[in-house]
Amino acid sequence: MSKYTEDDLREELKTKEYEYGFYTDIQSETFPVGLNEDIVKAISKKKEEPEWMTEWRLESFKIWKEMVEPEWANVNYKKPDFQAISYYSAPNSKPKYDSLDEVDPELLATFDKLGISLDEQKKLTGVAMDVVVDSVSVATTFKKTLAEKGIIFMSISEAIKEHPELVKKYIGTVVPQKDNFYAALNSAVFSDGSFCYIPKGVRCPMELSTYFRINQAGTGQFERTLVIADEGSYVSYLEGCTAPMRDENQLHAAVVELIALDDAEIKYSTVQNWYPGNAEGKGGVYNFVTKRGLCEKNAKISWTQVETGSAVTWKYPSCVLKGDNSVGEFYSIAVTNNYQQADTGTKMIHLGNNTKSTIISKGISAGKSQNSYRGLVQVSSRAENARNFSQCDSLLMGNECGAHTFPYIEAKNKTAKIEHEATTSKIGEDQIFYCNQRGIDTEKAIALIVNGFSKEVLNKLPMEFAVEAQKLLEISLEGSVG
Amino acid sequence: MLKINNLHASVEDKAILKGINLEVKPGEVHAIMGPNGSGKSTLASVIAGKEEYEVEEGEILLEGENIDELAAEERAHKGIFLSFQYPVEIPGVSVTNFMKTAINETRKAKGLDDMPANEMLKLIREKSDLLEIDKKFLSRSLNEGFSGGEKKRNEIFQMAMLEPKLAILDETDSGLDIDALRIVANGVNKLKSKDNAVIVITHYQRLLDYIVPDFVHVLHNGKIVKSGPKELAHELEEKGYDWIKEEVGA
Ligand SMILES: Nc1ncnc2c1ncn2[C@@H]1O[C@H](COP(=O)(O)OP(=O)(O)OP(=O)(O)O)[C@@H](O)[C@H]1O
Ligand SMILES: [Mg+2]
Numbered sequence: 001m002s003k004y005t006e007d008d009l010r011e012e013l014k015t016k017e018y019e020y021g022f023y024t025d026i027q028s029e030t031f032p033v034g035l036n037e038d039i040v041k042a043i044s045k046k047k048e049e050p051e052w053m054t055e056w057r058l059e060s061f062k063i064w065k066e067m068v069e070p071e072w073a074n075v076n077y078k079k080p081d082f083q084a085i086s087y088y089s090a091p092n093s094k095p096k097y098d099s100l101d102e103v104d105p106e107l108l109a110t111f112d113k114l115g116i117s118l119d120e121q122k123k124l125t126g127v128a129m130d131v132v133v134d135s136v137s138v139a140t141t142f143k144k145t146l147a148e149k150g151i152i153f154m155s156i157s158e159a160i161k162e163h164p165e166l167v168k169k170y171i172g173t174v175v176p177q178k179d180n181f182y183a184a185l186n187s188a189v190f191s192d193g194s195f196c197y198i199p200k201g202v203r204c205p206m207e208l209s210t211y212f213r214i215n216q217a218g219t220g221q222f223e224r225t226l227v228i229a230d231e232g233s234y235v236s237y238l239e240g241c242t243a244p245m246r247d248e249n250q251l252h253a254a255v256v257e258l259i260a261l262d263d264a265e266i267k268y269s270t271v272q273n274w275y276p277g278n279a280e281g282k283g284g285v286y287n288f289v290t291k292r293g294l295c296e297k298n299a300k301i302s303w304t305q306v307e308t309g310s311a312v313t314w315k316y317p318s319c320v321l322k323g324d325n326s327v328g329e330f331y332s333i334a335v336t337n338n339y340q341q342a343d344t345g346t347k348m349i350h351l352g353n354n355t356k357s358t359i360i361s362k363g364i365s366a367g368k369s370q371n372s373y374r375g376l377v378q379v380s381s382r383a384e385n386a387r388n389f390s391q392c393d394s395l396l397m398g399n400e401c402g403a404h405t406f407p408y409i410e411a412k413n414k415t416a417k418i419e420h421e422a423t424t425s426k427i428g429e430d431q432i433f434y435c436n437q438r439g440i441d442t443e444k445a446i447a448l449i450v451n452g453f454s455k456e457v458l459n460k461l462p463m464e465f466a467v468e469a470q471k472l473l474e475i476s477l478e479g480s481v482g
Numbered sequence: 483m484l485k486i487n488n489l490h491a492s493v494e495d496k497a498i499l500k501g502i503n504l505e506v507k508p509g510e511v512h513a514i515m516g517p518n519g520s521g522k523s524t525l526a527s528v529i530a531g532k533e534e535y536e537v538e539e540g541e542i543l544l545e546g547e548n549i550d551e552l553a554a555e556e557r558a559h560k561g562i563f564l565s566f567q568y569p570v571e572i573p574g575v576s577v578t579n580f581m582k583t584a585i586n587e588t589r590k591a592k593g594l595d596d597m598p599a600n601e602m603l604k605l606i607r608e609k610s611d612l613l614e615i616d617k618k619f620l621s622r623s624l625n626e627g628f629s630g631g632e633k634k635r636n637e638i639f640q641m642a643m644l645e646p647k648l649a650i651l652d653e654t655d656s657g658l659d660i661d662a663l664r665i666v667a668n669g670v671n672k673l674k675s676k677d678n679a680v681i682v683i684t685h686y687q688r689l690l691d692y693i694v695p696d697f698v699h700v701l702h703n704g705k706i707v708k709s710g711p712k713e714l715a716h717e718l719e720e721k722g723y724d725w726i727k728e729e730v731g732a
Contacts, residue, residue, distance in 0.1 A: 452574025
């Protein structure tokens with residue numbers, strides 16, 4: 001009987017290609033590389049933006065120029081040359097279509113390969129889609145149904161033109177331009193993204209979903225998403241991504257701002273599967289994301305994320321619990337394999353009284369990867385009776401990967417109750433043998449064990465996303481027997 | 483059913499099984515007894531195909547086929563079942579989900595489609611009734627926080643679900659209270675037929691009062707040093723192992 005050794009494992013990992021690695025050749029109009037005031041102005045002009053937006057971008061650019069790239073995260077990578085990136089690219093084919101028939105067939109083929117074709121997506125009950133290819137959205141569906149309820153769901157470029165009062169009022173209020181290096185950069189050059197507004201008292205009848213992809217060689221992508229849930233409203237928002245295979249590193253620096261007004265609730269779910277680089281750690285997407293939500297009185301924001309892709313991930317979806325009785329939740333599964341590095345976690349900022357936060361983080365590391373959880377629970381001196389529960393579990397496969405937890409707690413009010421639990425475990429040979437003995441092969445056994453480990457988070461995802469997420473977990477860990 | 487010829491096996495270069503010969507025919511029950519550390523669990527693991535154990539010499543035949551090259555899951559698909567002495571925990575995976583996966587993977591290996599959900603539910607109900615297992619129990623994480631006795635009962639529940647040809651029960655009786663022992667043993671007896679076989683590893687006569695063996699073997703220092711009818715178990719219970727050790731001059 002042949003024994004499955006570390007060498008076999010290494011061989012298997014090496015030959016495992018990125019499942020979704022392919023490149024669609026859609027003709028694009030791309031700006032020259034480099035970044036300066038003129039480029040910022042040109043982006044704004046290209047998008048026919050009002051002057052206030054141009055000014056806002058220029059202000060952001062000024063702030064960004066003065067900032068330095070942060071280095072505190074537990075990741076190592078070659079710093080991108082920000083002057084070697086093109087900051088705008090739009091699909092050449094005309095931006096708006098009424099039906100799928102008019103969409104670039106190459107793009108549709110791309111979706112087919114991903115198994116998330118528009119056709120398939122349309123069949124999924126209650127899912128509206130706003131597809132972003134590179135920078136400009138090319139298809140929007142279900143818009144009418146939403147419009148009847150007064151829900152606005154469109155690209156942020158459109159929103160800037162059609163609902164300037166809303167965008168102007170809220171953009172940059174949760175993630176200020178000067179918040180951090182990548183947020184400032186995004187504010188200056190953001191290409192497109194989604195905008196969503198749910199009116200007072202409205203329950204959004206469907207899961208809103210957006211598929212983001214990076215699709216142009218050497219083009220950074222700077223998504224900007226703004227979700228506003230007005231008083232007493234509810235929305236569940238899904239975001240999923242996967243990227244074509246690339247040799248050079250691709251930069252992605254998105255900003256997502258959520259605003260939950262009094263008594264409102266926002267659920268924001270992400271499945272992220274960007275190209276993680278090959279088995280030698282070459283290539284892959286750099287994913288530096290700023291995601292933050294603001295909760296007013298009695299409001300609730302839940303972040304759920306399944307992160308399996310990217311070469312380097314730097315991402316901390318956070319909640320500012322400003323209103324009394326507001327609730328913040330963070331549920332995360334982060335998988336790293338080969339040479340992937342992830343530094344991810346959350347910040348829960350308790351400002352109001354009786355605010356509550358829950359953090360459940362599941363890190364799974366395989367290969368030579370490094371997986372860090374970094375979390376901050378902050379309770380201000382005026383926040384009475386704040387509650388937090390944090391649980392950070394790490395699962396290791398093999399002996400060459402690493403799992404790290406950096407939980408920071410800053411409680412300035414004595415009534416705060418903060419609980420933190422952490423565990424680290426390894427998938428044991430005994431567990432695998434037990435499964436094998438019951439007729440379950442090793443690949444399937446690992447998937448089963450990993451799914452069990454991640455269950456608390458998977459359970460938080462909407463059904464169709466949960467299925468996709470489980471598939472992703474399986475794909476990402478194929479062959480990673482320790 | 484099972485034929486083991488001159489089996490030598492080692493782990494980390496340490497020889498543990500030193501020439502085992504054993505034949506189990508369909509419809510038979512064999513008991514294996516022997517002092518701690520004599521190699522009983524190792525034998526069970528080697529039959530089930532645990533990779534850490536290196537077979538140095540000899541062969542294991544299942545229904546005439548040499549299974550030495552088969553992976554553990556392939557042996558399971560062929561109908562070998564091991565009730566573990568120490569069942570492992572799999573957090574977050576419910577007993578039901580685990581069984582569903584096990585059954586469907588086995589079906590897949592045989593070229594069959596997944597078992598329809600209603601059939602699966604019926605099977606689960608039937609087998610959990612047989613072993614007097616509470617439904618709530620089945621949605622708990624596999625073996626996590628189970629008491630010693632619950633783990634063992636759960637092993638036999640899995641055996642009932644999978645209906646193996648050859649079941650090896652490694653100290654299934656340890657940890658079971660008197661009532662549970664009766665329930666579990668009855669369960670095993672109900673599953674017995676002229677076409678399948680059971681190997682019972684135990685330290686105590688007690689279990690053998692319920693699951694009556696056709697043969698009793700004594701394993702000592704990696705070898706079967708004595709075999710006999712069921713009365714041998716009584717003798718061992720009375721006299722211990724010393725007299726056998728003396729007999730073989732160890
Ligand atoms: N993985 C291993 N590494 C090193 N030694 C091992 C390993 N597995 C078993 N052994 C050794 O092999 C010998 C036989 O162990 P085994 O578990 O088969 O005994 P047993 O007869 O089942 O004992 P018990 O009655 O206590 O269950 C013991 O000395 C044990 O320490
Ligand atoms: Mg034993």
